[in-house]
Amino acid sequence: MMRPTATLRIHDDHVTLAALGARAFPLLAGIGLAALALAAVLGAVRGDGFSYFFHSYLTNYCFVLSIALGALFFVLIQHATRAGWSVAVRRISEILAANVSVLLVLFLPVLAPVLLGSHALYEWTSPAAVAGDHLLEHKSPYLNVPFFGIRCVFYFAVWWLITRFFLRRSVQQDHSGDASLTLSMERFSGPALLLFAVTVTFAAFDWLMSLEPRWFSTIYGIYYFSGAILAGVAAIVLAAAALQASGRLTMSVTAEHYHDLGKLLFGFVIFWGYIAFSQYMLIWYANIPEETVYYLARQTNGWAGVSLALAFGHLLVPFVGLLPRSMKRRKGVLAFWCVWLLVFHWLDMYWLVMPNYSPDAGPPFGLIDVALLVGLVCLYLASAVRVAGGEALVPIKDPRLGESLALENF
Amino acid sequence: MAEKEPTIADAPGGAVAALVAQFAGPDELVEAASQVRDAGYRYWDTHTPYPIHGMDRAMGIRPTVLPWMVLAGGVAGAAAALLMQWWMNAVDYPYIISGKPLFSLPAFIPVTFELIVLFSALTAFVGVLALNQLPQLWHPVFQSRRFARATSDGFFLSIEARDPKFEESRAAELLQSAGAVAIDVCRMPATGREVPTGVYWGVATLAILAILPPLGVAWYRSGAKKLPRIHPILDMDAQPKYRAQAFNPLFPGGMASRPAVPGTIAQGEMDENTALYLGKLGEQWVDEFPVPVSMEAVQRGRERFNIYCAPCHGLTGEGDGMVSQRATRRAEPNWVPPLSLHAEPVRVQPVGQLYNTVTNGIRTMPPYASQISVEDRWAIVLYVKALQRSQHATLDDVPEEMREKLR
Known part of the structure; x- marks a missing residue:
């Protein structure tokens, strides 16, 4: 329901980053680059041919990437459903999504060694490992270096096109107020969701599942997606809360928006558990050695603790925590759960990647992991600040903005 | 205004x-x-x-209290599902599936999840109606x-x-x-608030009609009936053909089944080579393998033995396989424990007789002719001979250069 008083509220609100962006960008970029340099030095000191560095880098890269992909999915689903409630936070998610060019550059430390013939990360890149291994030989028409590179280019191209399309149309509307832009975004959201599904699924297969090239799980792409949407929505909540703490968007984003974002988080907490359990139960039940090897590695040598931590921290605890209405309506409490979910989503990425590095020695952790996390997150945020620029942080001329500002949960 | x-x-x-x-x-x-x-x-x-x-x-x-009612419904659904599965699978009809424990939580999660959803949804539906009267x-x-x-x-x-x-x-x-x-x-109106009598008649008629099918089922199930059971959907149950033992006046003796012409051999059953197919020459068990003896054949025999024989006979042929152990422990009345393959009466048997036992079974051992091909049965016999030899070897069987190590 649109009320004239609500649409006026936006004119009194502080909706641009303005000077904050100019101050934050060099700080974030500087910290990010320094942390990455520190991580590279720490990786070199280990003297294991950068093997630990690459595995930890992939963990943290997939974590940061999932935030951007989750935010992108959020944008697409709002257009596909013609949602009115979410307009007030849609620009934030558009900005969080539209960092593909920086994410591409940050992907080079994973891609370049593969192209240059390093086998530190992916066993299937080594012809010596493939030769004589029936399964790897069978998969080699797909799992080979040139095709891997082509697919990576394809994923980034698709993501770049989609994020750019939605951000540019949306910003264009801020200036022109043209309602037909909304219609064109709605029309493209369907095909964009299909492209998103295909690219995220295969990116998860290529970058994470192929760490164990003999193992396979058709649900793997959805597993990565389910964590990504959680991370994306959590990041949107935290970004909105941080902007409000800095005196921005104080009148545009209300407890009603946090409540609805909290409902999405709650739903996708269960979705993640559903997907994770679906994968686990089929493999556990069939008990076929070539499939159980994945969970065996994650139940032995100290990894069982990480697996249990995920079952509780990623599903059961936030399920109970996000269940009450009051938890979702209070900004501070919801922000706590968002941080909680991001921590456990990071642990999930760690759980996907690191058992391949040390299946026998147990979960490794060191300063290098922290440095890489700080470095990648800071560079990602620096990019987001640059993308936001001087534009409004709310789609100020979206035809459904009034509906969003007047949102009320019954 | x-x-x-x-x-x-x-x-x-x-x-x-x-x-x-x-x-x-x-x-x-x-x-x-x-x-x-x-x-x-x-x-x-x-x-x-x-x-x-x-x-x-x-x-x-x-x-509203509805969320609490739905939560209670969900918890009740989880409890009902777990209790039901525990009772059915672990108590009332214990049955090992896929080697999992009788009460196996991961396997019970899907049904539990579904019942949580079902109970919550029904509680929400009925609760909304009840709270709104x-x-x-x-x-x-x-x-x-x-x-x-x-x-x-x-x-x-x-x-x-x-x-x-x-x-x-x-x-x-x-x-x-x-x-x-x-x-x-x-x-309040003076009249017109009563439910029309037609509604009562309609409800009564529907109730009686609803009782008829269960009554019919109960009548048919309550003892033997001379009439054939009602068969509403025929599928392919009734076909224009004669079954075995059916009567057909066209043929002498009224037998619908025709006996095979004497000397008929089914495809793939031309087994003139009795040494190979029966393990016999005349009335004598063969003592020589009618198939080539090779290391590959022994390996194949070991693989087949471990699949088909070891569950009862044990991997070494001592008769201590899992099936035998369990049946003995449970004192199954009809169980005859397998003889050790290393026992004297088995060791002296000619290979043809061993082959015959694999083919046709003996005592409680079933025949394996339908599951294991002729060549594989001989390979198993070959492996059994190797197993027997392993338990009754002499120093002469050990290669010269390794004898020193055994002393």
């Missing part, structure tokens, strides 16, 4: 049941609702074509003719006479001062 005196319509009838007041729009109704709330009425309600933000607060409606076929406010507009463009507030504070004149005054544009007095 509020300044204009509202029209009060009063139709003839019994005692006053409710007052229905119409308001000009949603904002006026919200304002009126807060006044009625402050006046302390309990049995009253507002009726609008669409949900109005802020109406809950204006009416002073407390948060639905279905309610008749209500005094239906007496007001203008009330029909509550589903298109009218905004109404009704106060019921059963409210302890209700007093017609004071309630009407309150509604007037709250800005009602029209007030209808709804009275």
